[in-house]
Structure formats: C-alpha cells, structure tokens
Amino acid sequence: MCSSTISYGLYESKTHHLLSAKGYQGDRIEAFWQQFWSPENVTSVQDVFSLIPSSEIRLLRENSPNNLATLCCKAVRCLVNAHDHAFINCCRLLTRIFFVLLQEDKRPLAKILLTVLCDLLFCPDFTVANETVEYLHSIDSCEYIWEAGVGFATSPPHYPQHDSHRVEILRLLLTCFSEIMYVSPNNTAYQNRWIKHFTSAENRHVLPLFTSLINTIFSYDPIGYGMPYNYLLFLDSREPLVSTALQVLNVCLEKTAERPDDNGDMEVKGFQLFLSFTFSQSLMFCFYRWATLKTFSSTTYLGFIGKRCDQFFSLFCCKFLFYVLKSSNVLDILIPVLYHLNDSRNDRSRIGLVHMGVFILLLLSGERNFGVRLNKPYTRRLPMDISMFTGSHADLLIIVFHKLITTGNHRLQSLFDCLLTIIVNVSPYLKSMSMVAANKLLHLLEAFSTPWFLYGSPNNHHLVFFLLEIFNNIVQYQFDGNYNLVYTLIRKRQVFYQLANLPTDDASIAKALSGRKGLTAKSSIPRSRPDILSPVDSTQISEATPQDANLNEIVTVQSWKQKLPLQTVMRLLQVLVPQVEKICIDKMLTDENEILKFLQHGTLVGLLPVPHPILIRKYQGNAGTNDWFRTYLWGIIYLKNNDPPIWYDTAVKLFEVQKI
Template sequence: MYQPPVDLSTSPNKWIEYLSSGDNRHALPMFTSLLNTVCAYDPVGLGLPYNHLIFSDTLEPLVDAALQILIVTLDHDTSHGDESLLQTGTHENLFINYLSRIHRDEDFGFVLRGFTRLLNNPLVQTYLPNSTKKVQFHQELLVFFWKMCDYNKKFLYYVLKSSDVLEILVPILYHLNDSRADQSRVGLMHIGVFIILLLSGERNFGVRLNKPYTATIPMDIPVFTGTHADLLITVFHKIITTGHQRLQPLFDCLLTILVNVSPYLKTLSMVASTKLLHLLEAFSTPWFLFSSPTNHHLVFFLLEIFNNIIQYQFDGNSNLVYTIIRKRQVFHSLASLPSDYGAIAKSLTKRGHKHLPTGQTEHVETPSMEGSKPALPAEPGTLKATLPDTPGIEKMTGQESAHMSVDLDELTGQVTLNGSEPPPQQQSQTQHPKETPSQSNTPKSPSQNSNSAGRWVPTSDWVNSWKGKLPLQTIMRLLQVLVPQVEKICIDKGLTDESEILKFLQHGTLVGLLPVPHPILIRKYQANAGTTTWFRTYMWGVIYLRNVDPPIWYDTDVKLFEIQRV
C-alpha cells in the first residue's frame, strides 16, 4: 500500500503507474472486471430473511476491495487545467480514459442501477428487524459516483434525464441528516453536499425534484406531503439549524444548491416554505449579520431563492407566498436595517440563544427541532487535521445563464427594475462571471482589511456597502400588492381560516405588476485544486479506516494520521 504524494505531477501514483499505464495490456480487462464486480453486486441476493446470518457472503470483501482499487486508480491531478484530465504525471491514466469513453445507454443503465441498488441497501426497511444484509461501503460509493460524473459528462446527463437521479439523492440526504451532529462523519457531509451541488448545476435536476416524495425511509424530519424539493429543503434546514458548528463552511454550498433549483420548483409544501422563511429570519437578525464579514452573503442567497420562485413559479407556490405575507415583518426589518455605530454596537451585545452559530471560537447552543438530538460542541483538537479546508463557493462554482440561446451580457444588460439601472448582482455578474452575487456585491471595508488578524469590527460604511444592494424589490412589490388584498378579503368575509386565504392566493396573479423577470443564473461546480486535494485526502482516509481490521497497516510506512494529545 502506498501513501499518495500531495503533488502527483512530480511523483505519480504507483497504483496508476502499474495498473493503468499505456504499456500494460491487462489494464482494460482489469478495469472492466472491477467495474462489473462492483455494479453487478446484489447484497440481498434471493431475498431470504436472515440469509446473511446463515451463509457467509464471500463476494462482499471482493466488492469492497474492487471499489477501493477503482477510486484509488481514478485519482489524478487537476492543478494543471483541463489538458491534464487524462494524464497523471508523465503516464496516461488508461482507467480514466476508459471511464470517460463509456457511452452506451445500456452501460450507463447498468452502472446507475448498481449505484442505486447499493446506496439504497442500508436504507431498506422490512417488517423483520435486521433481516436483510446491509453493506457499509457507502462512502466509497459516493466517491466513485463523483468520479464517474466528473470524468464522464455523458453519464452525468444520463443520470439527470432519468428519474433515477432521485434514487441517488434520497440516500445522500439520509446520510446528511443522520451525520449532521456526528463530527467523525464531517467528510461524509462534505462529499454528499458536493455531489448535490454538482447535480444542481443542471436544469433537469431541478425539474426532477418536483416528483412527489413518498416517505419510505425513517428520518427525524417533520412529516409532510410534498415533493423531493420539500425533502431537500427540510433536510438542509435541519443541517443548518441542528448540525455542529464545523459544518458552517457548507452553508454557502447548501444555499447555492437551493438557488440553482429554485426557478424550477412548481409547488412547495407549507413545511418547506416555513423552513425557508425561518432561515431568512435567523440569518437576517442584526446580531448575526454584524458578527461576521460574510454572514450577509447567506441573506443574498435566500432572497435570490424567493425572487426566482416568485418570478418563475408564482402560480403553484401559494404556500410560500402566504408564508412571505405572514412573515412580512422580516423583510421590512431587513430593508430598514440600522447602520449607525450605536445600533451596531447594541445589536452585538444582544447575543441570544436563539441565533445560529457564527463560526467563532465559542459555541452557541441552538435548540433542537422536531425532537432531534442537539449537536454536541467540537472537542479541542478533534479531527482538526483530518481534512483540508474546502475552498470558498466562489472558487468552486462558475455562473452560467439558464437561457442558453442568449448571451449573458445581453440578458443582464436588458434587465431593469421600474426603469432603474440593472440590479447590482446582475451588473457584477456581467463583469465578474466567476464570483457569487453576494461576494461581488460586497466591497471590503477598511476595518476588514486592516483588522483581519484581530476580531472582526463592523462599520457603518461596511453595512451600507451591501445593505442598499439587497434584492428586495420583487418581494416588496408582492407585499405592496397582495397584503391589502388579503386584509380586505379577511375583513369583508370574516376569514380566519388559513385554507381560505390560500385558496384566494391560488387564484391570484401578479402578471404585469412585478419587475421584469431577472435572468436565471446557475452556479455550476468547477474543478479546482482545493477540492481535488480535499477528495484525495478524504478518499485515503476512508480507505485507511475501513482496513484497520485486520490491521494491514501495522508495521508499514503508511502514515495518514498523527495523534496529538490535547
């Protein structure tokens, strides 16, 4: 066994050098054998209850080893750009070459069925407890699925055009929800979110989320009747509000995913609508906004989600519209956010227990929700050196217009709001296509530059630099039109029932009353050196920990971890 170097261009991976080098005539049979072994494996077999307790499964260790060898040999260095995609050092990686050239639908179907069967296996519930065999290599499967989608775009598109993509999404959401409070599974949280971010960059994924969801997997989330989009929002809300504080770097990714799919969500349940408004309410409190130089980015993402749904899917989203009207004070408070020094200082002294953590050193308790277990604070030194930091969302994504027939510059140049200039986020997107709106909207304040080594000190100039760019026009126009109508019908008809108000909103329209629809912008994942290093470290960490019994690393030179006493 071999520890991979940080820079594969100077010292090629020996696994790849031997198994997938150009002069190895066994490379193709080896690759196809490994792929067939993994994707054809059915741990349930004939489906007889408790058969795995009576008969030993000799195939599982083979599949385990085949899967680990596959993900190791498909490792490569992306720091030199796209031209090195099929190269590792000076040797051609035939495994990546073969994987990228798979193109037949029947082959894609075979691979996808293997993924869905194995990813859903641990989630299968029967009337007889523990009656079916459960495999434990879901982390390796997720790494392999990521590599399959990354190296073979035709496979990614095949997955997205099939409703089977939801059979991949549901087990990922299950693992995310189940792992959110366990700091030993922070790597699993990251790869699950990265995969969904990759999928969300394609329109078909957002469209597929409208398929009704039938709860068949036990998850500690509120019961709802709705779609897979409702499930996605509910699980993400759970991660943000009850996950441990080391997950905060993922908040931008989670909200970016919701922004990407929001223009295609035809109808949200009341549960999901309430969750979205709760996130905005929590993130828009002055204390939270002023306590970090980047927290306001989350508000920009959430407002973009609301704007996309209102502008493109208003007719079917009466639940969300009703929730916005009911929580309208959140938007009014955001529009009138104080920016004077006294108000900033006063807000920072009101550090309550109901706010979300800000990522600072001390831990802020958040109340557990819907009966879930509260997250435990991180112990000093725990897992600190296990995985490298993931890059910011602006380095992981690049923006694309969803209107592929029209140039992005033309679209952003045409958009106006009530005769004014184009909104700031669209101006900045034209000039800086690889930045997120929230970041491109936010110039650095003097205090941020000069005091970066010390404690963050917000200033009035800093607040005013982004406050005026909050995209509130669409929502404020909606409230201006609908709130008087709802109040009038409630008074005239004496309505107090929520369902009657929802019926009224279902038949309402805002055609011609809202600002000109903004262009749909999708933030697609882009390969970068940061995530490549992260995946490599995570992959070897998983392999190391999955092979400690028997102790194959004992008395070897493999040293992936260092234990430090605290």
C-alpha cells in the same frame, strides 16, 4: 498454539539474521530466502503482520538496507517464478514491508512488480478458471474477466479460493498505491507514478482489469436472495473482494494534477476514460441497489443491522452524473443521498460522507433537468426524523437541508453556502412548494437576518443573499403554483421590513454585537463560510483601534445592505398585503385555507419588476476540492484496512492519525 510459537521462533530467527548479517545478498543461500514465504511458516496475512513488527522493518532499513533490498528482489522474483501458496505469501510479505519502501524516491522494481501482479490477477487456476497455459505473459486477459457485465457476457464459475487470491493481490496493489499517504498535502506537484503506470497503456491488462473490477463491484448483491441478513448465517467470500476492488477502483479514478490541453480542459485518461463509456441502465440499477441498502434495512422489522458501504458514493464522477441526469432514475439516487445526509449529520465519523453527498447534489443542481424532475410528487416514506409533509422531492430536499443547518453540528458549518446554493440553483424550476418547506425557508431567513448574526462576520450576509435569491426566483418564474410560499412571505413580512430597515449606525452595531456573546454558545447558526465552492481567503485581523474596527464594520454593512435584492419581494408585499387584509375584513375570514384559495387564483403580471436572468452556479473543479477528496478517500481506506493493519504505526503525512 504450538505451531504459532514455532513460526514465531523461525521468523524471529530469520529477521535477527537479516539485521545482524551482511552476507545474504547472494544466490548461494536461496533456501534461506524461501523460508520467508514457505507455506509451513505462514498460513495467513495476519501471521506476517504479527510475526514481523514494524519496528524491525525500520531497523532493517536503517541497519541492513542491502538485505532489505535483496528480500524485496527475491520476493518479486518469487512472484514471477513461484506457484501455488508461495504466490500469496510473497504478496503478504511485500504488503507488510512496503510502507518502508514507499518513503524512498527510487523505484527500480516498481514496473516489474506491477506487471507481475497484473499477470497474477489473470493466472489460470489461481485467480481465474483452470486452463492449460504455457506462459502466463502470453494469455489474452480479455477472455478471463472475472464477472459478467460490461464488455463480457459470460459469467465464469465462482471459486472462493480465487476470490481470496484476488484480495491478497489487490491488497498489495493498494499498498503500492498508498505512496500518497507519505506525501505532504502541500506537495501540489506530486503524481502517483504507481497508479499512472497501472492505468496507462503500458499495462496490457488495463482494460480487462477495469472491466473485472467494475463488473465485480456492480454485480455483487449485498442483500442476496431476499435475505438481507444472510451474512449472519454464513460467510460471504465475495464481500472482501468487492470491498478491496472498490478501494482500488476509487484510487485509480482519483483525479491527479494534470496539465490542461489547448482548450483549457483537463485530459481524461485511464480508468476515468473507461468509466465514461460504461454507463448503462444495469449499472444504474446496481448503484441504486447499493445506495439504498441501508434505507431498505431501515424499513424492516429488525431495523438496520446490515452492512454499509460509505465508499460507494466516491464512484460518482461528472460524466456518470450527466448520464444519471439524462435517465429517469435521477430521483432514485436523490432519495438515498438525502437519507444518508440526514442519518449522518450528527455522526462525527461520517462527516466526510455528508460532504460527499452535498458535493453530488451540487453537481446535479447545476443542470436544469435535475430541477425540473424535483417537481415529481414524493410518495415514498423513509424512517427519517423530519417533519411530515405532502409534496414533491423538492420539499424533501429543502426539509433535509433545513435539518442539516439547524442541527447544531459545527462541523457542518462549512457546507451552509453549498446547501443554499443547491436550493438557489433549482428554485427557478420549483412549481409548487409545500407549506412545511416554505416555513423552513422563512425560518432560515429569520435566523440568518438577525442583526447579531449579520454583523458577526464579514461573510454572514451571503446566506441572506442566497435566501432572497431563492424567493425572487420562485416569485418571478413560478408564482402561479407557489401560493403556499406567497402566503408564508405575507405572514412573515416583518422579516423583510426589518431587513430593509436594518440599522447601520455605530450604536446599533455595537448593541447587536454585545448581545451576540450570550447567544453564540447556544446558537446553531454558523459564523464562517464554506470553501467547497471556491476557496476564499480568510479575513486577516489587523491591529486596530475599536473605533477603526467599528468604522470598517459600518462601511461594510452599508455596502452590502444597498445590494440586498429586496425589490421583488417588497413589491409582492406592497400589492398583496392590502388585498389579503381587505378580503379578510370584508369576508371576516379566519381560515388560512380561504386565503390560500384567494392567492392561488391571484396574479402579479405586470406588477413585478423586470424578471432577472436565471443564475446557475455550477461547480468549478479546483485543487482544494480535489485535495479534500483525496484525503477523505485515503482516510476511509486507512480505516477499512485494519485486519491486518497495513498502515498502522507508519509515518502518514497526508492526514493526521489520532491514536486513542
């Protein structure tokens, strides 16, 4: 307590001098500046954040900008020339005051600072193994990669102190990169110059840095020697390094606004380019180990009290997903993604993770190989609150998606189009659907085809179109093995008859909409379309008479009703319903298993309409989606860095910070 009081008094005295005096720009009082990073005054990063309030930093910028500039210059110079503990304290000090500098346009020290920090990340006896090196800028950092793995076979000795120093430097780098937090999301032309320089060829350490980050992340075993709760017994010096390295790697992989090349494609640079060449089976296994961390602990007797890393799914990029698709482990990724979707559906703090998981599955569903592999039987049993079933991974996907749609969480409504699009994309390849999954799909059609819902919004009918397309794809291309679905279609045939006879007159629409008022509050069915596939303009409500509104509604309903793809299912019902009724009467069948056997050996060859072409809706990158991922990523980073609170009480513009 006494030493803390003395430190506070020293810092309070120095900051008051900076605020009041104007004579600290020269070198004649070098000792004054050295007190700010003296080991006697600062022992941890928490000391710096507690002893220098953000309000005093703002006052320093407004009242004594020259002193603030000199302090930064001295700190950077110290990083170049200092040794031992002064390195770390300079990093801590710059981390504390950088939020003020990021709100200015000029960056005279930016490149120097980044160069020094990158050098320090490969400094012998500080962040890497001890070797005698005369000049830091002359070492070959490729020989000092932090961990064995990609491009480096030798596993260097592990020193907790080195991990601690790396964390401090990476935290300062992350603070430098956080300039985006103070830029309005409407600024579409913004490019992060810090990250651009850090990941460019101008940085001679760029490849060793990428390799060190990714090897450190993927080599980390969060369970550790068969002890899933080892962190409760002893401290893990590697975990803070992995967490910070993962944050830095994620922001460096973030897509920025680049001009397309001559072919219209976006140029891949820096870390994104490196990641596209580093895929391997070992990395795939490491990713699976991380993704299944919570699913593993959920199956233990103690339940889940382990650690969780929601940022890990951000590492999925298009090229990585293509590698996953070509491997035999794509289903090993699907299961933990579905688990996290189901587990997070009612957690407000993890809605972003749900969006991320749906986006991953949307990318996967655009490839035929993914749909084919979904037919593999699902034998693993995870503790998920879903209906029990015996079937394939496709059944698991449909059941989890049904749970997401019917859970009643309005924050998931924007994902409904995406969820159904994923099922549409894989439906032509589903060879045998379980009875449970078939009933889930028909339940969704029942809910979405009610008149009050269909008339409630100009875009609600799109969900019905998606479901009808799913049924058409399976009937046309996979009829033989999907007798469970065919039986369910026959049993629920009234839903299709009602759709075919959907009223479009003024009185029926008005009656449906009047009955909707009492159901809206209780219903779990959405009233809006998602915007992750392709942003659409919201319908503008103009001043019009009720008669005009009803007339427009009638015209709209008539327009999309004529396009309902009911021909295939209606033809199936026309052929099979009389046959099923006849066999039930002739053989007095009451057991549905006998009917299923009959349908299993039936055929519709030559009786259905000409098969329609398979339509796969692949994800198309757009600025809106990139902006969402950028905001989500930095929001996670903001929340993760609360000790010390790097960006707390700062003028963040990228997202809204709600203080409780």
